[in-house]
Amino acid sequence: MRTRVGIIGGGPAGLLLARLLHRAGIDCVVLESRTQEYVEQRQRAGMLEQGTVDALHEAGAAERLQAEGLVHQGIELRFDRERHHIDFPALTGGRTVTIYAQTEIVKDLVALQLADGPPLLFEAEALAVEKPESDAPVVRFLHEGREQTLTCDWVAGCDGFHGISRDAFPADVGRSYAHDYPYSWLGVLAEVPPSCDELIYARGERGFALHSMRSPSVSRLYLQVPGDTDPDDWSDDRIWDELAARFAIDGDWTLHRGPITSKSVTAMRSYVHEPMRHGRLLLAGDAAHIVPPTGAKGLNLAVSDVRVLARALTALYRTGDTQLLDRYSELCLQRVWQATRFSDDMTRMLHAQPNGDAFDDRMQLARLRRITASRHAAAELAANYSGLPLPV
Ligand code: FAD
Ligand code: DHB
Numbered sequence: 001m002r003t004r005v006g007i008i009g010g011g012p013a014g015l016l017l018a019r020l021l022h023r024a025g026i027d028c029v030v031l032e033s034r035t036q037e038y039v040e041q042r043q044r045a046g047m048l049e050q051g052t053v054d055a056l057h058e059a060g061a062a063e064r065l066q067a068e069g070l071v072h073q074g075i076e077l078r079f080d081r082e083r084h085h086i087d088f089p090a091l092t093g094g095r096t097v098t099i100y101a102q103t104e105i106v107k108d109l110v111a112l113q114l115a116d117g118p119p120l121l122f123e124a125e126a127l128a129v130e131k132p133e134s135d136a137p138v139v140r141f142l143h144e145g146r147e148q149t150l151t152c153d154w155v156a157g158c159d160g161f162h163g164i165s166r167d168a169f170p171a172d173v174g175r176s177y178a179h180d181y182p183y184s185w186l187g188v189l190a191e192v193p194p195s196c197d198e199l200i201y202a203r204g205e206r207g208f209a210l211h212s213m214r215s216p217s218v219s220r221l222y223l224q225v226p227g228d229t230d231p232d233d234w235s236d237d238r239i240w241d242e243l244a245a246r247f248a249i250d251g252d253w254t255l256h257r258g259p260i261t262s263k264s265v266t267a268m269r270s271y272v273h274e275p276m277r278h279g280r281l282l283l284a285g286d287a288a289h290i291v292p293p294t295g296a297k298g299l300n301l302a303v304s305d306v307r308v309l310a311r312a313l314t315a316l317y318r319t320g321d322t323q324l325l326d327r328y329s330e331l332c333l334q335r336v337w338q339a340t341r342f343s344d345d346m347t348r349m350l351h352a353q354p355n356g357d358a359f360d361d362r363m364q365l366a367r368l369r370r371i372t373a374s375r376h377a378a379a380e381l382a383a384n385y386s387g388l389p390l391p392v
Contacts, residue, residue, distance in 0.1 A: 005029075010110070012303065013285030016061075026317050031150065039110070043262055065108070200247060342384040
């Protein structure tokens, strides 16, 4: 098989890139190792920056998002049994965020791709990217029981953190930076209307908790738990009791309880691979970087990489201009490091430190108090949370 752009991975990054290239008239093929059902059910992110919503509009994939997405004007910070609203439009000149699940974005993009898009092969596992330094890199992959090859002008490695694209960088070309946090998140989905109108980030001595949502009838909640937690050790009652204790305030507020339909534990890690390009292989999304989820940057970063990449490839095929492609890694990494910093700050400010002392405790509270007391500090949080501008 031959194509212009071979895309490894049918997660949000790969699928969105395929749509943007298709609309620009650039032919591509997407290889996804899992089944369609699996990628459409994988529970992950849910908070979209304005720029991510814009990108889905640009890709012609925002019809359902427009109808069903929940536009939020800010977030709530809870600590010391008090609640504080951070008003994004007032602090950012009108920016908002939208709640719409990653599962739904993937379903929308898959449906469009299968209807009129270039090929999207499920159960097609990429094994290796060969000759990335040449003019015709090759992806070796396994599909329908036999090994096949996809020869490309360019390869987009959108295969997530555990993919194979990064392996094609020679050891002396790449460098990675990583940090593991000493706790995890237990995430649950519950069939119950959210107990809030906007997301609640709660800090307390028992640990961090986040109240999010998927729709007016489905809540998404997270609890900070120790790294080695088995979700089966957490009964529904134990989860609800712990959430109620961590969200408790002085004043009226009730956490609505309901049936929990899914439970999983996610490790917390920062990781950045530099550079994001080697020859004609370009990494995008989790294949190049991951952030701890506090602040919801993972999916949004994957989308901003892909916007830059789609613009760079479109410029190349329309006019032969390689300037954006040449600067791809540098442009993306500026934003990646800012999102990594923001996610790290939010994580450290809101989680109970397993070996923390009373001083660390006071520092967290001082940071939170500064945000709620100073318009400048709140505006800095709002600007980062609602999304920094795209570098192009
Ligand atoms: P992925 O979504 O990982 O997609 C990569 C795709 O490549 C997958 O479909 C995979 O099956 C496929 N693939 C892998 N290897 C191969 C191969 N060899 N050949 C072919 N295909 C391959 N972010 C938030 O903002 N908030 C959250 O609450 C949140 N929760 C998360 C929970 C979990 C468990 C994880 C893992 C991530 C979470 N994230 C969250 C991060 C966010 O979901 C990711 O940043 C986002 O999915 C990145 O999209 P992507 O397309 O780059 O990678
Ligand atoms: C969600 C996840 C996050 O990590 C976050 O900061 C906000 C929302 C979510 O899954 O809805």
